[in-house]
Amino acid sequence: MYTDTVDHDEFQLLEETFRSAGPEAVFDLLIGRAREERNHRLLFGTRLMQVRHRLGLPLIETEPAMDVAAGQRPAYEAAFRDAAREAGELCLAGGDIVSAWPYFKALGEPAPVAAAIENATGGENLDRVIEIAFQEGANPRKGFELILEHHGICRAITWFGSNRDYDSRQACLKLLVRTLHRELAAALKETIAAREGAVPQTGSVSELIAGRDWLFEGTSYYIDSTHLASILRFTPELEDAETLRMALDMADYGQRLAPMFHFRSEPPFEDIYLDHAVYLRALLGEEVEAAIAHFRRKAAEPGDTTPAEVLIDLLMRLGRYAEAVAASREYFPDANITPRSCPSAVQLCQMAGDYATLRTVAREREDLLGFAAGVIQS
Known part of the structure; x- marks a missing residue:
């Protein structure tokens, strides 16, 4: 049962409203207060009490749905769903994704929360929003974007490994590859500009490293090699040709690195850069x-x-x-x-x-x- 700090005049107002206009007016008064204060718990509880009153049930539920007769159950369940949807929409109207999710999750209707998450950028509840989006499946792609943006590639790699849903896994893998490729291209361009006096116009890693053996002198590297190796292990799953090309670019870059960055992997990708390059090139119809x-x-x-x-x-x-x-x-x-x-x-x-x-x-x-x-x- 909902309770909160309430002005004593409001209790008097409820009594006077009941005497003058009856129970439905009391419910309307409570619903108006809930909407004004964006109080989703009061709104949900009032809507359920309202339907219990209309069905002739005790207003305070003592055992969940046990007192609802079979003939009344369809009306009660429909009202329950409507109340949950209304409370969830009230939460979303106030930007409260975290409070909205239990309502829409119970309804099996993730779309409104997914749409709200699409516009999420940060906030104090960001980690919970990410859990809802990615781990609980409301909007995995956007959740993964938020992980990359706010927690970085290392955390994103860890989270990606736990995702078993095919469609969202493809979308997240594309984001992971494209993010690392963008970082690599940016680091290479910065280094080339410092040496050659001009920023290359291409964003292709293969074009950036072509004819520039000096980039790999000594133990030079341009992105975290453990991140590169971890992401390459996932790339055989890719289907998108453009992202496959980026992954191949990074595998070719990896082959140019000093031996200390060539990590051994499980068969048949023991040479993690060479073997993945061979596989990815074939998927692109080459060799x-x-x-x-x-x-x-x-x-x-x-x-x-x-x-x-x-x-x-x-x-x-x-x-x-x-x-x-x-x-x-x-x-x-x-x-x-x-x-x-x-x-x-x-x-x-x-x-x-x-x-x-x-x-x-x-x-x-x-x-x-x-x-x-x-x-x-x-």
Whole structure:
């Protein structure tokens, strides 16, 4: 039940209003006060009390919804939703995203909060707004922008790793790559201007470093190499060609750095700059055959299946489904062992629309359901 500091004259006013005009006038008076003071709790509580009065229920709820009869429940739930929406809108009208979110989250209507977050720039509740936007999914892209702007790339990398939603992950990865690329280009341009007396007009990292070996003399570097290595590990997920090009630029830059900045990574990206450059270049349609051969060699090495999965995923991304299926059958011949990070042979056949091969693969693996899918779709 809502309580707050109230002038005693207001209690008298409520009594007089009830005597002269009845309960609905009391509710109207409370709603007017709530709106005037932007008091969302009073507004929500009054609206619920109002519907309880109209339904003949006790005005003060003692057990949540237990006293609402089945025939009354639709009207009660509709009023509850309307009250929550009205209270949430009151919060947003006052710029209070944090207080608005529980109402709209309960309604399953994140759009109004997402729109408000789009215009957020800072404030004392910024960290909570970021949590709502990014971690709770109200507006992940904008939440990630706010992380980058107010907490920097290091924190953004950490937060990005926890995001498993495909669409927002793509949007956030683009922001991450573009932000680091912009920082790298700016640092290179500043250094070049100091040496050559003019600021280069290009924003392309590959163009900035071309023919300027002096940029990499000694142990020179222009962005935090741990940030670069961390972000490159995510870049095989990219689909946007422009951002892929930026990621490739940074991988090529990384290859020029002194050995102390070449960090070892997990197979098949042991040489984090070179191996990512090969992969990203292939996704851009460049040196494709060399890339496939590069990762075939890695897949053939004994040990973990991750290199094979990367090869299969690359072939799939390139639209070379027949080769991807063949690789999957080669490296995952046991039907009981399925890839962890790429589609299975059966899934690849489905994606390619190759139902003849789907039947063959399903028969090999004694997969009756997969075989049925191949027969029915042929």
